[in-house]
Amino acid sequence: MIEVGLNHFLVVSSILFSLGIYGVVTRKNAVMVLMGLELILNAANINFVAFAKYGNFGLGGQAMALFVIILAAAEAAIALAIVLNLYKTFTNVNVDEIDKLKE
Amino acid sequence: MSIYDVIFYLFAILTVGSGYLVVTSKNIVHAAFYLLFTLFGVAGLYVLLAADFLAIVQLMVYVGGILILLLFGVMLTNKVTDVKIRTGTIHIIPAVIGTGLLMGVIVSMMLRTNWKSEPGELLFTTTYGLGRILLTDYVLVFELLAMLLLIALIGAASIARRDNE
Incomplete structure (x- = not known):
């Protein structure tokens, strides 16, 4: 095995990204779709941090990863509020059955 | 290894x-x-x-x-x-x-591309540097994100309990 370098981190993040896409397109439950989204955001973050280390750009990449984490927190809070509202209206949260904006 | x-x-x-x-x-x-x-x-x-x-x-x-x-x-x-x-x-x-x-x-692209890899000097700890650029280079983004988090939390609270009006 060759020495661990930039490519290894990029491959791990690509696999994580593809798994996230798979979760988003196949899951029915809206909360599971959100988990797929978290995987995608984490994959992007690994890329930011890997290039920040191997690219000699200073700490800009790590600052971007920090911003992505903050955005993920805001997104999770809003999405959970919407999911709770959906559950109140339709009594389930399956994204393939909900095709109306209100009852 | x-x-x-x-x-x-x-x-x-x-x-x-x-x-x-x-x-x-x-x-x-x-x-x-x-x-x-x-x-x-x-x-x-x-x-x-x-x-x-x-x-x-x-x-x-x-x-x-x-x-x-x-x-x-x-x-x-x-x-x-x-x-x-x-x-x-x-x-x-x-x-x-x-x-x-x-x-x-994606994986084949990541593996085939000849990434230019020149690691800078490894910092012992990044907290000092991150705090520094957050309040200098990225201060606008930092403040906007603070506003965004506030708006998101208020919005989430109001969306989740709308029927109590």
């Missing part, structure tokens, strides 16, 4: 393996706990990439905040008295073909 490589492979296997279980596990609560291991693995990768502050933020925000929020979402939108908290899946075969192709393309 140096100790660095061994630790990298351990964390990579932890991340990818539990990531696979997150998207395939039938039980939602199990999937949430596998997501915990994925996030731990990503935090380990951050440590290997000399991002110590980010690793701690990852653990505190993701594991301590977002994962708990997701678990609340699971518990509040399913009848917990049901023994099986299960989720259905749709379009399995097209999704496997599509994401398989996507993964093949």
Whole structure:
């Protein structure tokens, strides 16, 4: 095995990204779709941090990863509020059955 | 193989393996706990990439905040008295073909591209530098994100309890 370098981190993040896409397109439950989204955001973050280390750009990449984490927190809070509202209206949260904006 | 490589492979296997279980596990609560291991693995990768502050933020925000929020979402939108908290899946075969192709393309692109790799000097700790650029170069983004978080939290609270008006 060759020495661990930039490519290894990029491959791990690509696999994580593809798994996230798979979760988003196949899951029915809206909360599971959100988990797929978290995987995608984490994959992007690994890329930011890997290039920040191997690219000699200073700490800009790590600052971007920090911003992505903050955005993920805001997104999770809003999405959970919407999911709770959906559950109140339709009594389930399956994204393939909900095709109306209100009852 | 140096100790660095061994630790990298351990964390990579932890991340990818539990990531696979997150998207395939039938039980939602199990999937949430596998997501915990994925996030731990990503935090380990951050440590290997000399991002110590980010690793701690990852653990505190993701594991301590977002994962708990997701678990609340699971518990509040399913009848917990049901023994099986299960989720259905749709379009399995097209999704496997599509994401398989996507993964093949991205991984081969990542491996074939001749990335210019010139590591800068490794900092002993990044907290000082991160705090410095957050309040100089990125101060506008920092303030905007603070506003965004406030708006998002107020909006989430008002969306979630709209019927009490």
